[in-house]
Amino acid sequence: MCGVAGVLAGPRAEPAGLDELKRMIAMIGHRGPDGYGFYRDGRIGLAHARLSIVGLAGGFQPIHNEERTLWITFNGEIFNHVELRRDLEARGHRFYTRTDTEVIVHAFEEYGPAAWAKLNGQFAIGLWDAVKRELWLVRDRLGILPLFYARSGDHLAFASEAKALFGGGRVEPRFDAARLAQVFTHWSVAPQGSVFAGVQSVPPATAIRIDADLRLHEARYWEPDMAGDPALSRITLDEAADRLEEKLLDAIRLRLRADVPVGVYISGGLDSSVIAALARKLDTTQMHSFGVRFADNAFDETPQQRLVAGHVGTEHHDILCTAEDIQAALPDVIWHGESPLVRTAPAPLFLLSRLVRDSGIRVVLSGEGADEWLAGYDIFKEDKVRRFWARQPHSTARPKLLSRIHPYAATSGQKDSPLWQAFWKRGMTETDDPFYAHRIRWQNTAWTQRLLAPDVRSAANAQAFDEAVAVHLPAGWSRWSPLARTQWTEIAAFMSPYLLTSQGDRVAMANSIEVRYPFLDPEVDDLCAALPDRVKMLGLRDKLALRRVASRLLPAEIFHRPKRPYRAPMTTALFGAQAPAYVQDLLSEESLNRYGLVDAAGVAALAAKAHRTDGRMAGEREEMALVGVLTLQMLARNVLDELPGRASTLRARLDATPIHILEEHLDSAAA
Structure with a gap:
């Protein structure tokens, strides 16, 4: 992983100076502590902060094609770069590095915009076509890595994090009241926004082409089809597990490619445990695993973590997280995350990534994505029960099924409480609502808006968030099953903008750690989308295919274990x-x-x-x-x-780090 930044000047504007690019990239030096690279011509300025993982020697960016007409600043990993490179070399392309970055340049040269869909990876791309005077901003299928941009007069600036836009001096840090209110309802802003006025996010699976006149042309290059494959309609659970295990092994094999050691997170739950077990099948050398140990037993899963680590044979490291540790970490989490939080859960993960860094590891595998693609969350069960209840709204027996999802309701006597049933009954018959399953969660969180200032609260617009998510709903979405529709809403409205950001990229890259997600591999996800609902969730039993895989790899205590949401003391x-x-x-x-x-x-x-x-x-x-x-x-x-004081400190750090000015063509035509 790395940090990227750049500024595109309009046809009559002065190009960004080297000092501006240095100010921008210095703000995100934590994303790439191994050195900085720059490219400038009469229209574009590109900057890059490097974290060396693949192609350790000679891989400084920006990188170019043979004719030096295409230049790229790239954050991420292309896991199928070996296969793509082989294809491109057979087509006559010549490479000057071993990096996956250079593969993107040649793939674009060969295939044009069709190249984006060929990339199996997690990425944020800024690619400059010096001949056409066009800048491409491209983000991976699920938004694993961030990419922001902002228009400022006759310039358009982009960067991995918003603070780099502010550091350059063209973009003023101002809050957007309506988007702040979104965080206090949906836990995050809509996928194409940020909490800052004028600062936009490139949506997942999207390529934005900025032409010579700074006009934006946005196109999605991928969308899921979760209607289910008719050819798999009769598949057995064992057959589904066989296919899932095969795809996961392929995904992990690709994600073990690196010129540095790769570790694995073990939370004690099903998903990360399966990843750890399969990774050990592929890599018999010493592998390090990492987990969080909570001082508060209500949150701790240390026994399960150690059970898994001992069973699969990793060298396990854990970090004790106390209340004082959360207090100390939270300010750093907010600086790096650039958004308010309604939970403290990212703080222990920040501490965990620091442990990884201090252990000499730069890359870890993680289990995110399994709950979304294989129906592991309680929200999917709640949706099923409420739809069942909605067919007989006056039933007194059907709502009691909710106590099977939330056992505390049965032990506390709440399941018979009118207040408990009224909570779940809100909007229950509105089953045509595209966000039916999520509406209760959003309405419940919206209570927190009462602590916002009146003008911020009055800017709240729940419909705007709905529309921002709905505009990217895939074709054919309305024909999907209720479970599939709820799964995609969870992916688009929660996993991408919150989970992979506040609990993923930001807290990992704060410590220069790259996290890789086998469950988010395109072929794994395409298989999950094609499988029938009954091998994901049957009745109220979840992740059936994955549990069957786990039964072949892990102790029964792990593969039978109910889902336990990751939480931290607040x-x-x-x-x-x-x-x-x-x-x-x-x-x-x-x-x-x-x-x-x-x-x-x-x-x-x-x-x-x-x-x-x-x-x-x-x-x-x-x-x-x-x-x-x-x-x-x-x-x-x-x-x-x-911000000014932090910028000064970070700029001094940049000036003490190796800098590579790849090329400057300031005399090139501005037209």
Whole structure:
């Protein structure tokens, strides 16, 4: 993985100077600590921060084709680069590096925009066609890696992170009130946005061509078909497991390609355990695994992690995460994540990636994607029960099925509670709503908006988020099963903009660690999309095909284990007697009024309650609200107050690092 940045000048504008490019890329030097590269001509300036993983020698970017007419700054990995290179060499292309980056340049030269769909990888691309004077911004199928852009007068700037846009000086850091409100409903902004005014995100599976006049031409190069393959309609569970295991082995084999050691995350759950077991089948050399150990037993899965590590034979490392550790990590998480959070879950993952770095590993495999593609989340079961209940809305027996999903409801007596049933009954008969399954979650989280300032709250527009997701719904989506539709909504509205960002790329790259996801391999996902629902979820039993694979590889305690959502302590780690000083500071009346983003009186009242109870709140909504406003205050201080000082420090770090100016053609025509 790496960091990318660049500025495209309009036909009558001055090109970006080298100093501006240095300021931009310095802001994201954590993404590539091994050196910096630059390319400039009369229209474009490209910058790159390198994290060396493939092609360690001679792989500095930007990289070009034989004629030096195509230049690329690239973040990510192309896992099928060996196969693509072989094909391109047979077609006459000549390479000057061993990198996967150069393969992209030649693939584009050979196939044009059709090249994007041929890439099996996780990537963010800035590619300059010096002949056509066109810039391409391209992002991988599922949005694993970030890529932002902003128009500023007669220039368009792009970068891996928004802070690089601000560091260049052309883009002013300002919050977008409507998008902030989205975070306090959907946990993140819509896939094509950011919390900053004027800063857009390239959507997943999208290529944007910016022409010589800075006009944008956006096209999707891939979309899923989850209607199910009729040829697989009679497949047995064992046959489905055979195919899934085969595709996962292929995906892991590709993701073990690197010129540095590859480790694996083990959470103690099913998904990461399967990845670890299959990786050990392919790689019999010493493999390191990593996990988080929580001081609070309510969140800890250490026994399961160690059981799996011992069973598959990895050298396991874990890091103890206490309340104090979450307190210390959270400011770094917000600086790198560039968004408020309504949960603290990314903080332990930041600490975990630091452990990986300190262990001398640069690449790890992870199990994200299995729950989405193979129906592992409770939301899929809730959707099924509510649709079943909706056919007999007055039934008293059907709603009790929800207690099988949430056992605490049965043990606490809630399953017979009118309030419990009323909660799940909201909108229950509106089964034609495209976001039927997710509406309850979103409405529940929207309660947190009451702590936002009135003007921010009034900017909230739930319909805008719906439309932003709906505009990218695949063709034929309406013909899919309810389960498939809910799965894709989870992928498009949660996994891509939140899970792979706040809990994925940002906290890993903060410590210069690359995370690779075998469950997000195109062939794995295409198989999952083609399989019938009954080998994913039958009744309320989830991930059946994957559990069958796991039964061949892992102890019964693991493959029979119910899904346990990954969570971390929230207000109990941040409020009360052990509260860090920054909580009092950021939630003081002066700080709250300074930024004007939250309702100072409402925040003060809820924070006082949290301090009195040592963070033990009446419900999760109150916890999410407090974490949300605290991290929003952190972010505001980061970008509105501290940015110049941080930029100066980071620029000094760049000046002490190897710099490669690949080429400059400042005399080239600006037309």
